[in-house]
Amino acid sequence: MLARAAIVLLAWIVLATFPQWSGSWDSSRFAAGIIRQVLIFAIFASSLNLLVGYAGLPSLGHAAFFGGGAYAAAIAAQRLGTDELAVSLGAAILGAALLAVVVGFLAVRALGIFFLMLTLALAQMVFAIAFQATDLTGGSNGFSGVHRPVLFGVDFNAANDLYVLVCAAFLLVGLLLWRITSSTYGRALVGVRENERRMRALGYDTRTLKLSAFVIAGASAGIAGALSSYEFRFVSPNDVALGTSVTGFVMVLVGGAGTLLGPILGAAVVLLIERVLPSALPAQTVLGIVFIVFVVFAREGIVGAVRRLARA
Amino acid sequence: MIDVRALRRDFGGIHALAGVDLHVAPGERRAVIGPNGAGKTTLFNVLTGELRASGGTMRLGDTDLGALTTWQRARLGLARMYQRNELFDPLSARENLLLSVTSVRGAYRAFRSPGDGEVAAANVILGRVGLEDRAAVRARALSHGERRQLELALALARRPRVLLLDEPTAGLSPAETERIAALIAGLDRSLTLLIVEHDMDVVFRLADRITVLHEGRAIAEGTPDEIRGDRQVHDVYLGKAVET
Numbered sequence: 231m232l233a234r235a236a237i238v239l240l241a242w243i244v245l246a247t248f249p250q251w252s253g254s255w256d257s258s259r260f261a262a263g264i265i266r267q268v269l270i271f272a273i274f275a276s277s278l279n280l281l282v283g284y285a286g287l288p289s290l291g292h293a294a295f296f297g298g299g300a301y302a303a304a305i306a307a308q309r310l311g312t313d314e315l316a317v318s319l320g321a322a323i324l325g326a327a328l329l330a331v332v333v334g335f336l337a338v339r340a341l342g343i344f345f346l347m348l349t350l351a352l353a354q355m356v357f358a359i360a361f362q363a364t365d366l367t368g369g370s371n372g373f374s375g376v377h378r379p380v381l382f383g384v385d386f387n388a389a390n391d392l393y394v395l396v397c398a399a400f401l402l403v404g405l406l407l408w409r410i411t412s413s414t415y416g417r418a419l420v421g422v423r424e425n426e427r428r429m430r431a432l433g434y435d436t437r438t439l440k441l442s443a444f445v446i447a448g449a450s451a452g453i454a455g456a457l458s459s460y461e462f463r464f465v466s467p468n469d470v471a472l473g474t475s476v477t478g479f480v481m482v483l484v485g486g487a488g489t490l491l492g493p494i495l496g497a498a499v500v501l502l503i504e505r506v507l508p509s510a511l512p513a514q515t516v517l518g519i520v521f522i523v524f525v526v527f528a529r530e531g532i533v534g535a536v537r538r539l540a541r542a
Numbered sequence: 543m544i545d546v547r548a549l550r551r552d553f554g555g556i557h558a559l560a561g562v563d564l565h566v567a568p569g570e571r572r573a574v575i576g577p578n579g580a581g582k583t584t585l586f587n588v589l590t591g592e593l594r595a596s597g598g599t600m601r602l603g604d605t606d607l608g609a610l611t612t613w614q615r616a617r618l619g620l621a622r623m624y625q626r627n628e629l630f631d632p633l634s635a636r637e638n639l640l641l642s643v644t645s646v647r648g649a650y651r652a653f654r655s656p657g658d659g660e661v662a663a664a665n666v667i668l669g670r671v672g673l674e675d676r677a678a679v680r681a682r683a684l685s686h687g688e689r690r691q692l693e694l695a696l697a698l699a700r701r702p703r704v705l706l707l708d709e710p711t712a713g714l715s716p717a718e719t720e721r722i723a724a725l726i727a728g729l730d731r732s733l734t735l736l737i738v739e740h741d742m743d744v745v746f747r748l749a750d751r752i753t754v755l756h757e758g759r760a761i762a763e764g765t766p767d768e769i770r771g772d773r774q775v776h777d778v779y780l781g782k783a784v785e786t
Contacts, residue, residue, distance in 0.1 A: 409652070409653050410652050410653070412655065413651055413652050413653055413654055413655055414644050414649060414651040414652075414654055414655060414656050415649050415650060415651055415652040416652075417637070417640065417641060417644070417656070418641065418644070418645075418649035420630075420633070421630055421633075421641045424630040424631060424632060424633065425628055425629065425630050425631075427592070427628055428624075428628040428629070428630070428696070429613075429641070430592075430611075430612040430613045430616070431590060431592075431612060431613075431616055431621070431622055431624075431628070432613075432616060432641060432642050432645045432696070432700060433613050433616035433617040433645045433646075433700060434613055434645055434649055435611075435613050436613070439649055442650075
């Protein structure tokens with residue numbers, strides 16, 4: 231346990247200081263940008279993994295909380311005329327959590343495929359609102375000119391400073407999910423995933439349990455959304471769209487649902503294919519093939535496949 | 543302890559429970575027998591709240607169960623051993639039991655692992671059902687007999703006041719049946735038992751009193767000796783079960 235924590239901390243320090251030790255490389259700035267985006271999507275995928283992998287809730291509407299958080303951060307900063315991190319990030323967490331309470335309240339009443347369809351439908355409604363509330367969100371043009379935040383007078387405007395902020399958020403959300411999934415609460419979520427009927431018979435209010443997981447996952451996705459708005463200085467309806475939900479889902483499945491490392495690896499694989507592959511190769515086709523290979527040959531994702539190899 | 547009056551459950555035009563009365567005293571061990579389709583499992587499903595009653599009343603002690611959900615009834619001390627095991631297959635036997643033990647204090651401990659006391663309690667129950675050597679084995683990898691033992695342990699770990707046993711020996715070999723029957727016979731006498739069982743040797747061994755269910759009604763009730771001598775019971779059920 232302690233050794234593992236030390237390894238994680240060491241890996242994080244190496245990662246967080248990447249712009250410093252790679253400074254002399256030609257592509258250091260480009261690589262740092264990719265890593266920022268990987269970490270942002272790793273937070274998003276990890277939050278979805280709490281639902282898909284631990285609680286057994288296959289949500290296809292998770293972008294609603296990612297994009298909802300991004301919009302909440304941008305709108306709050308603009309309307310309140312401040313760049314304080316606490317304001318925009320707080321608005322993102324609160325906004326995404328409230329949205330998750332509403333969506334989750336309806337969705338956790340359904341099971342399996344019906345839960346999936348309900349989250350999809352409700353997220354499409356959020357998308358429609360983002361698209362049509364032009365005064366608030368900029369509609370189809372998106373919300374441009376998002377400011378990068380300030381914390382205690384420290385400005386995260388420069389790319390390397392933003393990098394540190396993203397790394398810190400990634401570490402905090404990662405540790406939070408680590409603690410939650412190994413706690414009594416996380417075990418209960420796994421119990422719901424494996425046998426909800428038995429959980430009810432043991433005296434667990436499984437509906438409230440699922441709703442609480444939905445809200446934690448939604449709020450965490452909101453953090454990723456806020457970071458995305460800082461990163462791109464832009465929020466668009468694409469951030470709440472089905473495509474983003476699907477991307478998150480693919481990251482979870484490719485990396486390994488129900489494992490902490492899986493969604494992080496999945497985010498890295500998917501973004502590397504999308505952003506780094508030579509432009510001559512059709513990225514979406516490659517991604518599709520990778521996804522099919524994992525679904526057919528390694529349903530437990532990268533982490534599951536490596537574990538299986540290690541055992542054999 | 544259990545007070546059921548005129549309990550009904552309809553499926554379309556079929557009256558699975560057509561007005562059942564059942565009164566079980568605290569600490570009593572009551573068997574419910576009857577042919578297939580008599581309504582035994584439906585009775586359990588309605589008692590636990592997994593099925594809604596179409597009419598009638600149910601009380602557990604002083605509490606009316608009618609408006610309560612399954613998990614609320616479990617928190618009142620109603621536990622159930624399912625006919626078909628309802629386990630957490632990928633989890634070890636100990637992890638299975640921890641889910642039952644920790645439910646007493648509830649799930650909302652997001653930053654704390656189960657306490658030492660809870661782990662110890664899970665181990666005690668494992669020992670009681672004879673699975674102490676199998677604690678680290680995944681439920682999926684246990685034999686059918688061991689899975690029945692774990693199923694019973696899950697129901698017991700929450701320290702219920704009333705335990706519903708739905709065919710505890712279903713699918714077991716004679717040796718395994720003996721083991722489960724002995725476990726049930728050795729339970730604390732303060733625990734009220736309601737047992738559905740087809741193995742008449744087990745029924746006559748465990749039950750203080752027997753209720754015979756037929757076509758959704760309780761047609762007879764009495765001590766094992768009284769039931770054995772009841773002609774009507776013989777005609778609908780026992781004749782077949784005992785002679786074959």
